[in-house]
Amino acid sequence: MPSALPIMKLHLRYRLWIAELNADINVLRILTDYIIELENKKNLPEVLKGTGNFKKQFADLRKKIDELSHEMHLIKMKLATVARENKPLTKKSFSEDNHKAIKRRYTSFRKIFSTMKKDFARFEGKWLR
Numbered sequence: 171m172p173s174a175l176p177i178m179k180l181h182l183r184y185r186l187w188i189a190e191l192n193a194d195i196n197v198l199r200i201l202t203d204y205i206i207e208l209e210n211k212k213n214l215p216e217v218l219k220g221t222g223n224f225k226k227q228f229a230d231l232r233k234k235i236d237e238l239s240h241e242m243h244l245i246k247m248k249l250a251t252v253a254r255e256n257k258p259l260t261k262k263s264f265s266e267d268n269h270k271a272i273k274r275r276y277t278s279f280r281k282i283f284s285t286m287k288k289d290f291a292r293f294e295g296k297w298l299r
Contacts, residue, residue, distance in 0.1 A: 177253045184246035191239045198228050
């Protein structure tokens with residue numbers, strides 16, 4: 171059964187992940203502003219199609235961020251309560267919170283977000299020569 175140290179380690183992990191997701195929201199906002207600027211400068215069908223695709227990706231990523239962040243926040247608060255009350259984290263509670271699945275989803279999200287940023291950089295480079 172996990173002890174107090176792993177509880178705090180998990181709690182801190184969730185805090186870091188939530189902070190990274192919040193930073194990703196800011197990146198999406200900046201990229202959205204960039205798309206608007208690109209559309210204004212290059213009002214071509216190819217550009218508009220590409221920016222439309224990115225806008226859809228951004229909306230999907232934002233939805234994933236909101237869902238993950240919400241779930242992580244609830245778990246983080248639960249872990250903080252357990253640690254503050256100096257209670258042991260039971261195996262049942264540990265598995266109910268589904269930490270492994272959240273970690274897999276977060277890792278998958280990081281890969282998708284990274285790929286999107288690379289794809290956007292290629293797209294942007296193509297049109298701003």
